[in-house]
Amino acid sequence: MSHAQQLHQLLGEGSKINIVCHNNPDPDCLASALALGRIAAAAGIDEQQILYSGDISHQQNRAFVNLLDIDLRPFEPTVVQNRQPDSLLAFVDHSTPGENNTVPPETNVDIVIDHHPAEEIDARFVDHREELGAAATILTEYVRALDVDLDADLATALLFAIRSDTLDFLRGATNEEYDAAGYLHEYADQEMIRQLSTPSVSGGTLDAISTAIDNRRINGAVLVSHVGRTTERDALPQAVDYLVRLEGVQTAIVFGLVNDAIHLSARSPDARVNVGNILNEAFDDVGSGGGHHDVAGGEIPLGIFADYTSDDAQLLDMIEQIITARLFAELNLSEEAAE
Template sequence: MSHSQQLYELLGDGSEINIVCHNNPDPDCLASALALGRIAADAGIDERSILYSGQISHQQNRAFVNLLDIDLQPFEAATVQNRQSDSLLAFVDHSIPGTNNTVPTDTDVDIVIDHHPAEDIDARFVDHRDELGAAATILTEYVRTLDIDLDTDLATALLIAIRSDTLDFLRGATTEEYAAAGHLHEHADPEMIRQLSNPSVSGGTLDAISTAIDNRRTDGAVLISHVGRTTERDALPQAVDYLVRLEGVQTAIVFGLVSEAIHISARSPDPRVHVGNVLHEAFDDVGSGGGHHDVAGGEIPLGIFADYTSDDAQVLDIIEQIITERLVAELNLSETTED
């Protein structure tokens, strides 16, 4: 029995489904959740919810939710802890309770569909393909195989998700991404794709990227920078995507203080560096970090510094020193030198 058939059979036993996105969901997670909801509806589930934690702050993500009118609800632990036996819990674009989500770690999960590197995934149904460039590629396969109605909004969402997670097929794209995109293209809305591909950029995001440029430090082909404190969490991946294009740079890592946590974003087209492993090894004892060999992220709770507000500049200096030292040690760099 194929993955799609196994999933459909499991959905047929449920009365409701809660589809949990990872923290601060991106287009790949949102489109995958939307597609799974459509498949669940076709299987006869009337009660369907898409839940998330964190913020939807990236300008593309906000436009994605607004233009496609995706019904999102804040995640609450009670929703999954007190559910009935025929109430299904699904993860898309992530896989482990408590890792990049606020789901209690002892929660039983029914469905996991993911493409990020992970170990010890435990669920009744698991489709984990870390060789793929997007979770939306898997959901597109399901939609095709199960002959689910592919309306314009769903096709547009899945196509944008694949393009976004692969940087328009320049990062981690496989033949499966190209095949999925080819199928979706004829059903998608070109004008909506244009709007979603070119959203406006906030002043805060631009300021954070500017700060990352000013604070960059390089050692050979490695660049490390920070944005200081910012309210624009999604400025970090945008900054690192920009800085990794700097001539001579093969690995770029940008971190910053957002609310009460340190966020980290990394990129590395260098086949000698696995940035997912770098962030995991450097910060697993104080937070979380991981991802693919070329794309990764991490989050570290601010901990003892969370209530220290009398001298924000000093806190930022301490954070910069500690995070940079850990990265330098894990990357086996001699020292970082400012450009």
């Protein structure tokens, strides 16, 4: 059986499905969850929930949820604690309980659909394709294969997700992405695509990007910077997307303090550098990090740092020294050479 047929068969065993997004879900995760919900409904599951932890803080993600009227609910531990045998649990655009989600690590998962690098994925149904540029590409394949009704909202969500996760087909796009986009284009709302592509930017995001520009340190073709403390978590990927375009820079990493954790975002068009591995190796002992060879992120709990000082300036200075030293060491760069 094909993956689509296997999924349909498993869905036939359930009466309810909880679809868990990763923390701070992006359009690829949200569109994939929306599509899986539609597929589940077509398979006879009347009750579907899309759940998430964290925040919808990126202006594009907020616009995506609002314009497409996606019903999102906070993930609560009772979802897995009180599960009935016919209640299915699914992950989209991520794969492991306790990693980039608040699902207890020992939880049994029924369905995993993902394209991010991962090892030892444990679920009853797994479709894990690292070679693809977006999870939405996989869900589009299922929608087509199972002849699920494709209205304008679902087509728009999936098409925008593919475009977003591949930077308009400039990053990681495969023939499958182009094929899926060609299929979706006929049904999608092009005016909504334009609205989603140009959301307004908050003042906090602009301030964070400005701070990252001011704090940049360049060592060879590597740029490391920080945004200080911010409430705009999604300003980090926007800042790093901007800074990696600086002439002579091939790898950019930006970090910042968000609530009680240090968040990192990395980009590298340099085929010789795998930023997913860099962040994982540099911070695996104190937090989590990983992703693709050219796009990655990480999170480190403040822990003892927060107990050391309540002065943000001192805290940032200490964190900047430690984070930068670990990154330069992992990249085999001398700190003395940094500008």
